[in-house]
Amino acid sequence: MKMVAASLLSADFGRLKEDLEMLNESENDWVHIDVMDGKFVPNISFGQPVIKHIKKYSKQPLDIHLMIEDPDRYFEDFKSCGANIISVHYEACRHLHRSLSAIKSLGIKAAVALNPHTPVESIKDVLYMCDMVLLMSVNPGFGGQTFIEHTYNKIRTLKRMIDERKLPTLIEIDGGVNLQNSSQLYDSGANVLVAGNAIFSSSTPQKTIKQLKM
Ligand code: DX5
Numbered sequence: 237m238k239m240v241a242a243s244l245l246s247a248d249f250g251r252l253k254e255d256l257e258m259l260n261e262s263e264n265d266w267v268h269i270d271v272m273d274g275k276f277v278p279n280i281s282f283g284q285p286v287i288k289h290i291k292k293y294s295k296q297p298l299d300i301h302l303m304i305e306d307p308d309r310y311f312e313d314f315k316s317c318g319a320n321i322i323s324v325h326y327e328a329c330r331h332l333h334r335s336l337s338a339i340k341s342l343g344i345k346a347a348v349a350l351n352p353h354t355p356v357e358s359i360k361d362v363l364y365m366c367d368m369v370l371l372m373s374v375n376p377g378f379g380g381q382t383f384i385e386h387t388y389n390k391i392r393t394l395k396r397m398i399d400e401r402k403l404p405t406l407i408e409i410d411g412g413v414n415l416q417n418s419s420q421l422y423d424s425g426a427n428v429l430v431a432g433n434a435i436f437s438s439s440t441p442q443k444t445i446k447q448l449k450m
């Protein structure tokens with residue numbers, strides 16, 4: 237399965253509705269939404285009021301990536317914004333098992349995001365609870381950064397861990413994804429590629445989305 241999740245961080249915030257309509261009419265699978273608190277990451281993006289409007293115009297599942305500390309405070313809020321899948325950072329959750337349980341109890345798919353420095357083995361004891369694992373392939377906080385090559389090793393190790401346990405867990409890659417690395421990422425075991433800059437800086441974004449899945 238090859239899926240693309242367009243990251244709205246690189247969209248034109250002045251014409252989000254038009255960008256969402258463009259995605260609705262493309263082969264894009266999920267809308268990736270980066271929520272940042274200026275604490276866990278050195279940047280602030282947007283929050284629930286904006287996401288409610290995104291939900292109104294998007295026909296695609298909302299993939300919410302929480303780059304915030306103590307995310308458990310907001311799970312219900314994000315549910316009411318229309319979240320379909322929520323990723324919390326391993327590095328931001330003191331009680332990860334509890335956080336994943338809380339997301340799942342709301343009927344939302346649960347995912348763990350790992351920063352580039354965090355080994356995939358760190359989550360082996362909660363892997364069975366994860367609908368998805370998001371591997372950061374850049375340091376989180378900004379769009380348009382350069383892909384970290386070591387990510388390929390992490391994908392292969394994680395894929396082995398998932399297969400050994402016969403789990404349906406998806407692997408999502410976030411950061412620096414482009415037309416040059418997409419097929420190698422899928423070949424290594426990735427299922428969902430997040431792409432911000434690659435899609436929104438393209439003069440033919442719908443074609444780029446199609447090509448990212450080739
Ligand atoms: C970075 C975010 C990403 C970002 C990816 O912290 O999590 O989702 O938007 O952007 P690109 O694809 O431009 O690297």
Ligand code: ZN
Pocket residue numbers: 243268269270301410430
């Ligand atoms: Zn993201």
